[in-house]
Amino acid sequence: MLEFDILKKDSKTNARAGVLKTPHGIIETPSYVVVGTHGAVRCLNSEDIPRTLTQLIISNTYHLWRTFEHEPRPAYRLVGRSGPLGQVLPSHPVHGAGLDKLNNLPDLHDYMWPGPIMTDSGGFQVFSLGFGREHGMGKFGGIDSRKDDISLKSEKNLVRVTEDGARFNDNYGESYLDAETSVKIQEKLGADIIVAFDEPTSPRHDYAYTKKSLERTHKWALRSLAARTRKDQAMYGVVQGGAFRDLRETSAKFIGAQPFEGFAIGGSYGESMGAPREQMLSVIRWSAAHLPEEKPRHLLGIGRIEDVFDAVELGMDTFDCVIPTREARHGSLWTKFGRFDIKKGVWQGSHMKIQSGCSCPVCSEMKLTRGKLRELFKAKDLNAGRLATIHNIFFFNDLLEKIRTSIKEGRFSEFKKEFSANL
RNA sequence: GCGCCGGUCGGAUAGCGGCUAUUCCAGGGGACUGUAAAUCCCCGGCCCUACGGGCACCGAAGGUUCGAGUCCUUCCCGGCGCA
Numbered sequence: 001m002l003e004f005d006i007l008k009k010d011s012k013t014n015a016r017a018g019v020l021k022t023p024h025g026i027i028e029t030p031s032y033v034v035v036g037t038h039g040a041v042r043c044l045n046s047e048d049i050p051r052t053l054t055q056l057i058i059s060n061t062y063h064l065w066r067t068f069e070h071e072p073r074p075a076y077r078l079v080g081r082s083g084p085l086g087q088v089l090p091s092h093p094v095h096g097a098g099l100d101k102l103n104n105l106p107d108l109h110d111y112m113w114p115g116p117i118m119t120d121s122g123g124f125q126v127f128s129l130g131f132g133r134e135h136g137m138g139k140f141g142g143i144d145s146r147k148d149d150i151s152l153k154s155e156k157n158l159v160r161v162t163e164d165g166a167r168f169n170d171n172y173g174e175s176y177l178d179a180e181t182s183v184k185i186q187e188k189l190g191a192d193i194i195v196a197f198d199e200p201t202s203p204r205h206d207y208a209y210t211k212k213s214l215e216r217t218h219k220w221a222l223r224s225l226a227a228r229t230r231k232d233q234a235m236y237g238v239v240q241g242g243a244f245r246d247l248r249e250t251s252a253k254f255i256g257a258q259p260f261e262g263f264a265i266g267g268s269y270g271e272s273m274g275a276p277r278e279q280m281l282s283v284i285r286w287s288a289a290h291l292p293e294e295k296p297r298h299l300l301g302i303g304r305i306e307d308v309f310d311a312v313e314l315g316m317d318t319f320d321c322v323i324p325t326r327e328a329r330h331g332s333l334w335t336k337f338g339r340f341d342i343k344k345g346v347w348q349g350s351h352m353k354i355q356s357g358c359s360c361p362v363c364s365e366m367k368l369t370r371g372k373l374r375e376l377f378k379a380k381d382l383n384a385g386r387l388a389t390i391h392n393i394f395f396f397n398d399l400l401e402k403i404r405t406s407i408k409e410g411r412f413s414e415f416k417k418e419f420s421a422n423l
Numbered sequence: 424g425c426g427c428c429g430g431u432c433g434g435a436u437a438g439c440g441g442c443u444a445u446u447c448c449a450g451g452g453g454a455c456u457g458u459a460a461a462u463c464c465c466c467g468g469c470c471c472u473a474c475g476g477g478c479a480c481c482g483a484a485g486g487u488u489c490g491a492g493u494c495c496u497u498c499c500c501g502g503c504g505c506a
Binding site: 017033035037038042043058060063066120121123124127128129138139140158170171195200229240264266267269280298300301302303304306319320321322323325326327328329330331332341344345352378380382384385386388389 | 453
């Protein structure tokens with residue numbers, strides 16, 4: 001169901017280049033994993049995805065389960081079917097809702113794209129809708145970046161975690177998710193790689209809570225394994241333990257010893273115990289050291305370029321992150337010299353390409369200028385987000401391809417240094 | 424010339440006697456890390472001993488009032504109508 005071959009190990013670092021084989025295609029690693037939470041990469045059509053060098057997409061158990069239960073058509077497929085680049089045809093209805101929640105869930109390979117897919121367990125929502133909100137913590141940085149006003153940082157905790165699972169109270173009402181339900185949903189969604197149900201802890205949780213939560217996550221991991229009925233899906237176990245070294249090591253040893261086909265490192269990195277970034281790198285170091293070397297390792301939710309370079313260096317194989325897609329929608333376009341905001345006045349009427357020499361379809365086929373893209377953003381044209389998203393995803397995937405090549409050619413460290421210098 | 428209507432931050436707006444003048448757009452700045460995010464936050468007249476404070480301000484000038492963008496008078500400007 002999942003084969004992983006390491007083709008080359010870097011001599012100076014723990015970086016490795018490999019191939020991950022799934023029933024729906026192969027993934028060369030290290031690889032970026034594009035986020036398609038609701039069963040669609042936001043702003044893109046199924047036809048756009050193959051043009052972005054994408055190898056693997058991650059969708060979310062919680063969101064798909066909740067939206068398919070309540071909405072006939074998840075809102076994020078509104079862009080429509082694509083025609084030639086630059087055109088959007090009227091959207092087509094996507095039917096899903098009915099009476100039986102689980103029966104309505106689509107197989108993501110039919111619904112989203114036919115290539116390799118992974119699904120997250122919904123575990124992150126236990127945190128992000130729960131203590132994440134209560135503590136004003138996001139995935140990274142320790143605060144909700146959307147709010148400058150400190151009084152607004154803390155919001156209502158919408159989750160109640162018990163030993164058995166998590167009770168949610170979101171916009172749709174109440175719901176309950178546990179390891180068995182998550183696996184059942186993930187089996188219905190049919191991804192090539194599914195993830196064990198876990199509880200990420202907040203950086204503001206103390207040692208005692210983090211330890212207790214970790215024990216729960218381990219229990220849920222075993223239950224997730226036991227709940228499996230399909231033989232064609234791989235399952236990744238998740239290492240937790242906050243920023244506590246002994247807990248991370250314990251977790252990596254425990255999870256690493258279970259019959260998972262791969263492993264993931266999860267968590268939220270905040271300011272409580274030193275700089276968030278250093279904290280994350282330590283966590284990867286502590287965890288990776290105790291995971292079986294021959295199996296694939298995924299870093300959950302991490303995604304800035306510098307983070308990817310460091311994570312690759314520490315032996316991680318795949319990374320998923322909303323940065324390329326979200327920033328694209330928000331007007332941040334990536335180039336090898338860093339990112340720029342396409343909405344700024346300086347780009348009005350500009351004849352410059354997004355990035356000269358870029359071989360993404362938007363730059364090389366459409367030859368879209370910054371001025372034109374800015375115009376689309378200003379007009380709130382749906383193609384603005386779409387074209388920006390295509391460019392950004394291509395940029396990240398292309399970068400990872402270069403990283404792979406550099407590892408295979410034994411010059412990863414040099415490439416990292418060289419590329420980082422321009423950012 | 425007469426009569427109506429109107430002049431509020433770059434544009435458009437709210438405000439109908441009560442303390443720091445509203446909102447939207449445009450403009451400037453910033454954020455975004457297993458997506459309740461095609462989103463959110465900040466700035467936007469002048470001055471200062473600048474995480475605070477002072478002074479202005481609603482076409483202009485007077486007036487009424489404890490208090491006026493808001494009421495009155497005159498003037499200026501714009502639109503419409505009538506001569």
